[in-house]
Amino acid sequence: xxxxxxxxxxxxxxxxxxxxxxxxxxxxxxxxxxxxxxxxxxxxxxxxxxxxxxxxxxxxxxxxxxxxxxxxxxxxxxxxxxxxxxxxxxxxxxxxxxxxxxxxxxxxxxxxxxxxxxxxxxxxxxxxxxxxxxxxxxxxxxxxxxxxxxxxxxxxxxxxxxxxxxxxxxxxxxxxxxxxxxxxxxxxxxxx
Numbered sequence: 468x469x470x471x472x473x474x475x476x477x478x479x480x481x482x483x484x485x486x487x488x489x490x491x492x493x494x495x496x497x498x499x500x501x502x503x504x505x506x507x508x509x510x511x512x513x514x515x516x517x518x519x520x521x522x523x524x525x526x527x528x529x530x531x532x533x534x535x536x537x538x539x540x541x542x543x544x545x546x547x548x549x550x551x552x553x554x555x556x557x558x559x560x561x562x563x564x565x566x567x568x569x570x571x572x573x574x575x576x577x578x579x580x581x582x583x584x585x586x587x588x589x590x591x592x593x594x595x596x597x598x599x600x601x602x603x604x605x606x607x608x609x610x611x612x613x614x615x616x617x618x619x620x621x622x623x624x625x626x627x628x629x630x631x632x633x634x635x636x637x638x639x640x641x642x643x644x645x646x647x648x649x650x651x652x653x654x655x656x657x658x659x
Contacts, residue, residue: 470513470521471506473499536625540617543632543643550639560589563614564596566631568624570613581608 475493483490495503510521541555548558570578579598582588584607588595595611602608620628633643 470509471502473503473506475499475503536629537617539644540625540629540632543629543636543641546641547632547636547639550641556593559617560593562628562632562635563594563617565635566628567594567614567617568620568627570615577612579610579612581610583607584609 473495475495478492478494480492481490482488544555544558544562547553547562548555551558572578580591580595581601582591584600586609588597588609588611592611592613594614594616596614597609598612599610600607601610615624617625617628636643
């Protein structure tokens with residue numbers, strides 16, 4: 468059961484000279500101090516009631532994309548869809564597969580799957596790009612690479628996606644924000 472989550476940096480790691488255990492210290496940004504103090508209090512309360520050990524999970528912090536950037540992304544998708552006489556969802560899938568982020572597992576390996584050629588991949592996962600068809604035991608399979616859904620993208624990944632969508636919009640003669648406005652949108656990421 469998760470108790471809480473905070474952003475932190477590893478400050479140090481020392482070996483306890485008495486028992487050889489590793490002692491870790493973390494630094495929590497000032498903006499998250501209140502949340503961290505509440506988390507510490509929750510842990511101490513648990514320890515007082517006999518829960519002495521914690522299960523700790525570390526993961527890399529990912530700065531979230533802003534709602535403003537996401538809204539702009541969808542405005543451009545709608546304009547591209549109208550210009551190409553396509554549905555907005557169809558254009559979104561095309562843009563994600565062209566400029567999005569390939570899904571990776573915790574070891575940095577690409578994630579994908581294979582399906583019998585008779586199965587429509589969009590009924591399983593919509594951000595899947597066909598990379599080959601192979602025959603196994605006399606049956607044909609389509610093999611796909613998966614891309615992250617846009618709501619999971621971090622700041623850098625969303626910037627790359629928006630840059631690609633801006634390029635596609637400009638190629639169609641669609642007016643986009645100026646480079647300075649785009650830079651400001653990315654620079655002033657709100658992470659809402």
